[in-house]
Amino acid sequence: MSEGNSKGGFSLFDAEERILDGAKRLLDRMKDGDPQLLSEVGILADAYSRSVREQRRLVKVSDRLQNQMTQLNQELVRRRAEAEEALEQLRQAQETLVQTEKLASLGALVGGVAHEINTPVGIALSCASHLDDSTKAIRALFEADDIGVDDFERYMDTAADTAKLIVANCERAADLIRSFKQVAVDRTSSERRTFRLADTIAETVTSLRPNLRQAGHQVAINCPTDLVLDGYPGVISQVLTNFVMNSLTHGYETGRRGHLRVQVEAGADDLVRLRYSDDGQGISEEHRNRIFDPFFTTRRGSGGSGLGLHIVFNLVTGPLGGTVVLENQDAPGASFLLEFPRIAP
């Protein structure tokens, strides 16, 4: 039993081996002496030899355990690195996805803009060319001195009708262009400052008071008065306005009085939670995941362009750096939850 002796030139248990050798020699020298003494020293030598063997065994076992532990540790480090890399890839993939999604929604927007603008401009154009034709015809009659009262009256009616249509459709186009511009708001277009959220909400609701009063709706505001934000009051005001206008246009049949509600909580981690809800008709299951899409409207033809909630979505996820969701709720009506940092990014 002298492992290590050959390779490194020394044995870990060199000293112990020498003592064992010494013990053997001692026993040899004592072999003719007192047998009682001999046997007792023999027992001691045996015990020591066993103890050294035990030590060797323990060192070996413990080395092996430490080895395994080291390997496990290395494995752990490797796995962790792998996991972190995978996470990073995932993050990148997600970013790409978000970018693609943005591009796609931009594409949809541009397509929608073209389509939406086309209708009023097309109508205005055909009205204008109709007016042009009629004017040429009446001028021909006039120059030939062949114009009758009937002809002139008919022309006047045509001119009045087409002019009205042209004005209406140009106004519609101008309105559309205005809201498209809003879709593209960026954070620079709206002034950043610190403001008391309760004030901004109250001011916004006041500015909508005429519309609200006419319909007979009530608005309940519940917002901590000491909640001060650093961000874009104009953006919040715009978002609230769009919500309220939607409640007015989509929420209630004429004559029904609604209860609109704005509730604000300052949550943990400096997160503001703003809930806007009404108790109107609500949004049907099939429409729920489309309402934030640009041009999704259930009121096409009667003034809806389907941009209101898309603008809300862009404002909340953009300048406010937060999220907006349509909540599932048992109560009737529609309820939107906004969450955004108290200090805008």
Add this chain to the structure above:
Amino acid sequence: MDNLLIAATERSPEVTFDSAAGTLRIKGESYPEDASQVFGPIFNVLQDYLGQADGKGLKVDFELIYFNSSSAKALMNMFQMLENAADVDIEVNWQFMADDETMKEFGEDFSEDLEHVTFNLVPVS
């Protein structure tokens, strides 16, 4: 007399022995397959040096972060060897991270049987 300069590996410490200056430094981790391979060369140069020190002293710096059981046994043998060289003035500095209680206890344990060797516990952070 031979100097010794062994670079660290993943499982063995860096060893620097300067016989002219009379310094030995063992630094890093030690859990080799075969402890005698790592400590054998150190034992050899030490044996030579201590045998012909001729009034010169020896300073040994241990800067170990981790070692396994057979390395511990080898270290014990090494301290025995130092202690036995009664005619050489020997100073040992046992460095350990201030928050590594175990490493400190190992040092205390090793120093127990030393009478002739000056043994310093050196906490670092």
